[in-house]
Amino acid sequence: MNKNERNERYNAYVESKIPKTHNFPSLLYAFLIGGLICVLGQTIKDSLLAIFDTMTPQDAGTWALIGLIFLASLLTGLGVFDDIGAIAGAGTIVPITGFSNSIASPALEFKKEGIIFGMCSKMFIVAGPVIVNGVVASIIVGLVYLIIGAF
């Protein structure tokens, strides 16, 4: 048996031994906690609209986002967010709370290496790819929009 064949057989065997993630509970927790975060965001927005007569829905939405970002960063700093994330999975990552956590957690972690070379430069190690891809995608969409608009 040559090496490649041996490795393939071994990896196929390992694959069959790996315990599988339990889909149903994972999905349920993600749905419940993710949904709860959305409800919280909506509550902030609706309350602001109800309290302040002059506030536009767009402004209220921005404040709701700021509120969620703050809350996620605070919970990250208190060391609670990762425990919630371990149960919720995508439920906390997909909403803006995940983005907030992905910036706050490396900022905390690399503080020991100094403000500039530690915290500031390492802050985006997790969120960086999201920002890069977001910008690239928006450029492509913008170009498509521009070309279609010209006709």
Place this chain on the structure above:
Amino acid sequence: MAKKQTIFFNNQPRIISSYSIAGPKEKYSVFAPYFDLVLKNDLWDCSSYEMTERKMLEHVIFNAIERAKLSPQDIDALICGDLLNQIISSSFAARKFDVTYIGLFGACSTMAESLAVGACLVDGGYFDKVACATASHFSSVERQFRMPLELGTQRPPTAQWTVTGGGCSIVSNKGVGPKITVATFGKVADYNVTDANNMGAAMAPAAMSTLLAHFENTKTTPDDYDLIVSGDLGKLGAEILVDLMEYHGYKLGQNYMDCGHCIYTNGQHTFMGGSGCGCSALMLNSYLIQKIREKEYKKVLFMATGALLSTTSSFQGESIPSIAHAIVIEN
């Protein structure tokens, strides 16, 4: 006398003293009563986790020496290693001792590697007393190899939990204690496992290779040992090793245990169990050595396994080479 990978010690150096340290999570281990010191918090009054790891290493070395009723000047060489880049914990800890220092990198196999190298040096008559030590800290290792600690992601089911802990053994040509009779150094094995979250599967072939060489060279079978201990294969890796050995005609039965698999309890959500240099170092220098001293186990095959990857190599898509070293401890 050497036979390919295996060395038979003529003078049979002894482990005259040992000391272990464990972190706050390890306090709930079933083996916790055997640990010499359990930390109350995981920073231990240090300003970074790297410094905590270094302090743990200094502490185990110092106390193991003291327990042997020696002073650091009596030690001829300090042989140690750890998981951090450029083995900083070991080298920085060595600053504290005015002793010849031999730094090793064998990833999680360091405890067995340092004892095997130390036993060779003592058996050959080059050194009288050597200190063999290693330690790992969950938080320092995690931030080097994986994601920031507070990042709210889920760990895959094959993940293992780096043990916060460490241990030191003093190997000497005189004195009382269990003897190191045989050492088998491993060969690097790579079965093209690329998943850095599945260390057990990556390391099991290396463990198999070392065990096969050991049994063949020493003409023994698993039944000749009271206990066969592997380092940190974890639940999955240990199961794979049992299967691989059975495929090659050796049956690992009730006398086989894996430190990583049994160090944590089920409720601690560590999935496949413990890993890291500290895992096997902690277990050997606490529970195992005490049971060997008490002659509950008379002949133990202690093998620690290590995954020799770096963050650079795994991001570049390289597979994970692994190593395993084994020693036989008898009393």
